[in-house]
Amino acid sequence: MSSYLLRNNCLLLIKQIYCPELFDSKLSYDYMTLISVILVTYNGRNIMTDTIESVLDSKYGDLELVIVENGSDDGSLEYLRKKYGRNKRVKLVVLDHNQGMVGGWMAGVKKAKGEKLLFLTNDVVLDSDCIDWMLKLAGKDSRWLVQPKVLFADGNTIDNVGGEYRLGVGRVRGRGQLDRGQYQQDRQLDFAASAVYLIDANFYHQLGGYDAWFKYYYEDVDLGLRARSHGGWIWYCHQAVAYHQGEMTVKRVARPAEVSYHVRKNMVWTVINNFTGVELVVRLMGIELFILGQLLFDTLRLNWDMVGATLRSQRAVWEKLGTASPKSGVLG
Secondary structure, three states: OHHHHHHEEEEEEEEHOOOOHOOOOOOOOOOOOOOEEEEEEOOOOHHHHHHHHHOOOOOOOOOOEEEEEOOOOHHHHHHHHHHHHOOOOOOEEEEEEOHHHHHHHHHHHHHHHEEEEEEEEOOOOOOOHHHEEEHHOOOOOEEEEEEEEEEEEOOEEEEOOOOEEEEOOEEEEOOOOEEEOOOOEEOOOEEOOEEEEEEEEEHHHHHOOOOOOOOOHHHHHHHHHHHHOOEEEEEEEEEEEEEEEOHHHOOOOOOOHHHHHHHHHHHHHHHHHHOOOOHHHHHHHHHHHHHHHHHHHHOOOOHHHHHOOOHHHHHHHHHHHOOOOOOOOOOO
């Protein structure tokens, strides 16, 4: 067992003994604070209303909704102004062009006033008590990140129950499984999947926030690793539930080759951003071998779009190395 998990499991046992109210099944707590829900939308006119209404209908009332309109051309801005322009709990941030999910969230954070931040995509619908359960688990602890159980829209199939980072690859747990109650215990994660999760605002800023270069994919892995290296705990809360329509936010704007470009460059930069020394070298070698395997596979299939995306991704990393430095040091 890693020193990180050993330390945190010992602390968890102590909290379960002395603070059992954090882990009971009753939704009650004595801690309330302003939560800023930051929702980014791009050409989501036909899918975002359910997301917005689920936030505004949440049982947890002490919240503001910061909607970042990411340069849409489908009438989203006009719709938002007409429907929510007079709602005192809604702030509308308008960007003149699409800055990606990460750029949109970063713009939203600048307008957020809450002590907690809840990041959200425009294709996720929250259960009415989802925020309550996440806040109950996080409590006053400023270093706890919490994500809910995320189901697909059918309500029976799991989208994810949090993320694992193994051998340089970030994966979500449970995807595609039928929800039979097999994930009915809270547990620690390597990262919280970015579709929806809660983080303390001061801790987010202490970590340096998101890395804008990621744009799409692996931004959640990178932030999770940095949170852990700064003493953070990342939790899956089984009683909090949300529903995801399945990466519609990105799939509506990105071709498969563009997705591969972002994934492969960000896999490499996540390692560079979070590790040093011998560990950095070993992890980089493993990631580059993995990417080389993907390149050979795409070449054999004569998939030149994917080949070009992979080559561009690695060139982008080398160019960034010459102009920027990583955000953090080594993972403890």
